[in-house]
Amino acid sequence: MVNNYCILGNPNVGKTSLFNALTGTYEYVGNWSGVTVEKKVGRLKEQAGDLVDLPGIYELSPISKDETVVTDYLLNSEYSGMINIIDASQLKRNLQLTVQLMELGAPILIGLNMIDVAAKRGIHIDQDALLKKLKLPLLPIIARNGKGTHKLLEALKDQDLSNNRPLRINYGENVEATITQIVTLLKQYSDFEPRQFRFIAIQYLLDNPKVIELLNDDLISRLTPLHKQLTASLTTTIREHIQTKRNGYIEDLLQDTVVYPNEERQYFSSRLDKLLTHKILGIPIFLGIMWLIFQITFTWVGTPISDQIDEFIGGTLTYSVKSAMEAIGLFPFLQDLITDGIIAGVGAVIVFVPQILVLFFFISLLEDSGYMARIAVLMDRIMEVFGLSGKSFIPMIIGFGCNVPSIMAARSIESEKERLTTIIIAPFMSCSARLPVYALFVGVFFAHNQALVVLSLYVLGIIVALATSVVLTKTVLKNDDSVFIVELPTYRLPSIKTLWRSTWEKGKGFVKKAGTFIFGGSVVIWLLNYTGPSGFNVDVNDSFLHVIGSFFAILVAPLGFGTWQAGATLIPGFLAKEVIVSSMAIIYASDESGLVNIIQNQFTPLSAYAFMIFILLYIPCLSTVATIRKETYSMKWTLLAVAYPLVAAYVLSFIFYQVGHLFI
Amino acid sequence: MTILINVLIILAIFSYTVFTLTRFLKKSKAGKCPSCGIKDGCSTSKKLE
Numbered sequence: 001m002v003n004n005y006c007i008l009g010n011p012n013v014g015k016t017s018l019f020n021a022l023t024g025t026y027e028y029v030g031n032w033s034g035v036t037v038e039k040k041v042g043r044l045k046e047q048a049g050d051l052v053d054l055p056g057i058y059e060l061s062p063i064s065k066d067e068t069v070v071t072d073y074l075l076n077s078e079y080s081g082m083i084n085i086i087d088a089s090q091l092k093r094n095l096q097l098t099v100q101l102m103e104l105g106a107p108i109l110i111g112l113n114m115i116d117v118a119a120k121r122g123i124h125i126d127q128d129a130l131l132k133k134l135k136l137p138l139l140p141i142i143a144r145n146g147k148g149t150h151k152l153l154e155a156l157k158d159q160d161l162s163n164n165r166p167l168r169i170n171y172g173e174n175v176e177a178t179i180t181q182i183v184t185l186l187k188q189y190s191d192f193e194p195r196q197f198r199f200i201a202i203q204y205l206l207d208n209p210k211v212i213e214l215l216n217d218d219l220i221s222r223l224t225p226l227h228k229q230l231t232a233s234l235t236t237t238i239r240e241h242i243q244t245k246r247n248g249y250i251e252d253l254l255q256d257t258v259v260y261p262n263e264e265r266q267y268f269s270s271r272l273d274k275l276l277t278h279k280i281l282g283i284p285i286f287l288g289i290m291w292l293i294f295q296i297t298f299t300w301v302g303t304p305i306s307d308q309i310d311e312f313i314g315g316t317l318t319y320s321v322k323s324a325m326e327a328i329g330l331f332p333f334l335q336d337l338i339t340d341g342i343i344a345g346v347g348a349v350i351v352f353v354p355q356i357l358v359l360f361f362f363i364s365l366l367e368d369s370g371y372m373a374r375i376a377v378l379m380d381r382i383m384e385v386f387g388l389s390g391k392s393f394i395p396m397i398i399g400f401g402c403n404v405p406s407i408m409a410a411r412s413i414e415s416e417k418e419r420l421t422t423i424i425i426a427p428f429m430s431c432s433a434r435l436p437v438y439a440l441f442v443g444v445f446f447a448h449n450q451a452l453v454v455l456s457l458y459v460l461g462i463i464v465a466l467a468t469s470v471v472l473t474k475t476v477l478k479n480d481d482s483v484f485i486v487e488l489p490t491y492r493l494p495s496i497k498t499l500w501r502s503t504w505e506k507g508k509g510f511v512k513k514a515g516t517f518i519f520g521g522s523v524v525i526w527l528l529n530y531t532g533p534s535g536f537n538v539d540v541n542d543s544f545l546h547v548i549g550s551f552f553a554i555l556v557a558p559l560g561f562g563t564w565q566a567g568a569t570l571i572p573g574f575l576a577k578e579v580i581v582s583s584m585a586i587i588y589a590s591d592e593s594g595l596v597n598i599i600q601n602q603f604t605p606l607s608a609y610a611f612m613i614f615i616l617l618y619i620p621c622l623s624t625v626a627t628i629r630k631e632t633y634s635m636k637w638t639l640l641a642v643a644y645p646l647v648a649a650y651v652l653s654f655i656f657y658q659v660g661h662l663f664i
Numbered sequence: 665m666t667i668l669i670n671v672l673i674i675l676a677i678f679s680y681t682v683f684t685l686t687r688f689l690k691k692s693k694a695g696k697c698p699s700c701g702i703k704d705g706c707s708t709s710k711k712l713e
Contacts, residue, residue, distance in 0.1 A: 329669075338677075342677070519684055520682075524681065575688075
């Protein structure tokens with residue numbers, strides 16, 4: 001029989017890092033809550049069985065959609081054991097879930113993670129004493145770099161794991177009496193395993209909807225009076241009462257086993273937080289950091305490397321390929337296809353790989369250091385004004401990489417209305433595919449202020465997203481109040497391994513796409529440029545692409561970029577935004593004066609910025625639209641997600657260009 | 665011989681084009697996991713529907 005294990009724990013304690021270390025696969029890792037939104041299955045190393053990575057939870061009573069996945073799994077699946085991973089630096093909070101899992105009584109093993117962080121903060125944990133008090137296997141690990149995970153794997157195979165008994169906390173006379181009565185009823189009227197009776201009884205008293213789902217109507221009608229009777233007899237709610245007792249148990253566990261440091265040392269993090277999450281200074285500091293990142297990406301590091309690659313592709317590579325093709329005697333049309341179509345089209349995207357890698361490196365750094373979680377908290381205050389919570393900001397940040405996972409990440413939002421709002425606004429976040437367009441245009445028109453211009457576009461995306469959420473929450477999606485609770489992760493120096501993996505995973509997709517879809521797209525665009533109603537090798541002004549582009553050019557003329565070339569990029573841009581730059585390169589490749597010179601002639605700084613606004617907002621790409629369809633289960637919402645950005649892009653570019661035109 | 669090389673290269677380029685474009689469209693339309701950039705390292709898609 002295959003052994004199945006699962007990883008459980010609070011949000012952001014390193015479950016996914018441990019999952020990766022134990023299975024040798026790679027999943028998206030970030031230093032904030034809500035990265036895992038549905039369960040993932042991997043194969044354990046050393047053929048130890050299968051491992052399920054579950055989303056992070058604080059409580060077994062589910063509140064949000066992803067939390068139901070956990071409770072559902074625990075109650076309805078068969079598994080050989082649970083790995084409860086707890087953050088050593090935040091033991092008190094983490095043990096809340098552990099206590100609930102211990103009450104379930106399934107085989108459990110505790111992974112004490114981030115012992116390095118705890119030690120740095122001066123928290124001393126007597127692991128042996130804690131182990132004795134818990135009466136459970138407890139293993140120290142550092143999931144980020146894989147330390148201790150081998151021992152954990154060994155411990156999983158240990159037969160003793162299955163011998164622990166459900167934890168019994170004395171909840172006081174009244175509650176215990178009710179639990180006994182419920183257990184008697186469960187014995188008579190349900191078919192749960194006897195060891196689960198007490199757990200089910202407690203969860204029933206805590207109104208766990210997943211547990212209530214498992215009880216039949218007859219049983220519920222017998223249990224309801226007991227529930228009411230207990231509520232009446234207590235001075236606080238049942239939940240508060242149980243919580244207090246559990247806290248007492250946890251405090252008893254930690255007494256003599258954990259020593260906390262003197263205050264000064266412990267509060268370095270919170271002193272830094274005072275500055276970074278300051279009410280007034282927080283956002284300017286964040287914008288300053290983002291500006292610095294863009295400055296490094298575009299001015300200091302990324303662009304100089306890009307220029308080198310561009311020179312190589314446009315010069316050495318193109319000439320060598322050309323002379324080789326001539327030597328072989330390839331048809332002229334084939335030579336054109338390869339140089340003006342494939343090399344120009346794919347090359348135009350490849351040259352921007354350095355910028356993308358640099359940008360992702362820094363975004364990964366912000367995520368993994370714990371700073372991004374602070375920004376989510378900071379944004380929570382602002383987003384409240386816009387009818388959202390900080391929870392929506394996490395999917396939005398993920399959207400800077402790619403909009404598809406950002407829409408998936410919206411699952412961690414418990415309020416359905418807020419989730420829908422987030423799905424609609426997430427595509428306004430400027431994803432990596434749009435970066436080549438900015439890089440090309442800022443290089444030509446705003447060489448001295450590249451970072452500032454790109455930053456302005458990212459900020460514009462956020463502003464449009466927030467404005468949209470106001471419109472939505474004031475009209476169709478009047479919001480229920482949802483509470484954003486995020487435990488701030490400790491600041492930590494990210495490991496080079498995680499940073500590199502995170503950067504490469506994001507950049508790899510981009511490179512891969514260049515070799516596949518962009519290649520194919522380039523060939524098709526070149527063909528449309530090469531052929532026309534009158535046959536092959538036509539003048540560009542008689543080509544099919546000219547016909548298509550001219551149609552769109554009329555529509556976008558009031559926005560300042562009414563050339564057929566710009567118009568022709570919009571349709572392929574819907575399939576994948578990277579193709580916009582490829583298309584331009586192919587269209588202009590036949591012209592001797594080069595891409596940069598032609599762009600300079602056809603655009604002004606004003607129309608170039610209007611074009612970038614339009615590209616930023618105009619329509620989510622095909623993959624994103626398909627994902628929205630799947631996640632909303634609604635054609636109506638999908639149509640809105642396509643039509644609304646198109647209108648918003650048109651209106652904003654129009655206003656920007658026409659108003660700007662009055663002054664320039 | 666030259667013609668043969670030309671024909672082979674044309675065939676290679678166009679068949680690869682058709683292959684990449686159809687695969688891309690199919691994947692994109694599927695949404696969710698299939699269109700995700702990091703799905704290669706993720707075994708969820710194989711195990712879960």
